[in-house]
Amino acid sequence: MAKSIEADICVIGGGSGGLSVAAGASQMGARTVLVEKGRMGGDCLNYGCVPSKALLACGHAAQAVRRAPAYGVTAGRPAVDAAAVYARVHGTIAAIAPIDSAERFEGLGVTVIAAAARFTGPGEIEAGDTRVKARRFVVATGSSPFVPPIPGLAEAPYFTNETIFAAGALPTHLVIVGGGPIGIEMAQAHRQLGVAVSVLQKGAILPKDDPELVDVVRRRLIAEGVDLREGVTVSAVEKTPRGVRVRFAAEDGAAGDIEGSHILVAAGRRPTVGGLDLEAAGIAYTAKGIAVDARLRTTNRRVFAVGDVTGGYQFTHMAGYHAGIVIRNALFRLPAKVDTRAVPWVTYTSPELAQVGLTEAAARATMAEGELRILRWTYAENDRAQAEGETDGLIKVVATKGGRILGAGIAGTHAGETIQTWILAIAQKLKVGAVAAMIAPYPTLGEVNKRAAGSFYTPTLFAPRTRKLVRFLSRFG
Incomplete structure (x- = not known):
């Protein structure tokens, strides 16, 4: 028989946004339930921000050795120990994991349920053998890698950000499909660690940033040996005895291909809404995410949504910011609204x-x-x-x-x-x-x-009018 829990607030998802809501709510005296079906800490800790920055740090260290002669220091060619690199990546995750652990949150008074959640009504969910009724719910299920329907991709082993950090051994030639932040960060990290890297991007790399500033990064990537192919569309992937062959077409229609040992798909992300039975709770959503208003309320006013699942800015710090908005609304009934001017x-x-x-x-x-x-x-x-x-x-x-x-x-x-x-x-x-x-x-x-x-102020300070004023005032001593 399913057991039943009544709570003030129930959070679905143990990533950055969900953990921030759960920790804040519980410490402020609310009866809090947190439901997480996977690893506590979510994408950021386990597959995103933390491991990617740790891998980048390893790459930057290797590049610093290469650049040492420019500073009068002779260090020789860096020798990269792949096992030690991945050990450092996972050691970094392990060092942070206790902060996001179920044990810590239980110590804060949160009831943690390790199961998948689904709504059974507008004010109730089911998670494993537990039914949770709450005054307020927060959906914080994040996002997952988008894998485009490229012919042959399913038959060829490929990485996403969720699997590449568990590789164990560095590729010899990594072909990256996608030139957004994830693709570009992984391109430089692997290249600096000695891996041949090719990036295939439909338009320009880092398309959401200022092109003049992107060009500073582009020049460095090319100087370090990253093979950037911008303005190309991947048409097919083929598994080969040595790895993969990726076929693509340029904007002018010219076709080409690249052979590599491994492929990384970094073609964007999509909100995680599957399996939640949002319809049962009257929550509107699309493939782009759960619809929310400026107070992060869904179409069911008892349910809020935060972070990537809302389809907006997909940043850990934005999920944390959302958590503060929800706390003010759900616990204190303050009409706090999201302000995106300074994101x-x-x-x-x-x-x-x-x-x-x-x-x-x-x-x-x-x-x-x-x-x-x-x-x-x-x-x-x-x-x-x-x-x-x-x-x-x-x-x-x-x-x-x-x-x-x-x-x-x-x-x-x-x-x-x-x-x-x-x-x-x-x-x-x-x-x-x-x-x-x-x-x-x-x-x-x-x-x-x-x-x-x-x-x-330069045009005004050094204008002829200012010079005349200075000369005029000098007459008075």
């Missing part, structure tokens, strides 16, 4: 590529030409970047002619850290002048923020 994202290549707010193209699509000011400053003009030999970089700020900040993008070393000045500025509705007036320690990479902001 940042970072691609963790070397150099990194970070963005917040509008790109230049997005701003130009909504504003008149004379209303915009585009501010730039290169890393080559930054003394810290010169000292460290990291001069490939550019900051680009999009502002109105009145100084309101619409967006900022940075391609350069530690861009993910440097962009945070602009995240705060946009979120707090600061103007360019606030950043320009900031005292930045010297020498730091963060000075590029101040210099870019200061360039907003």
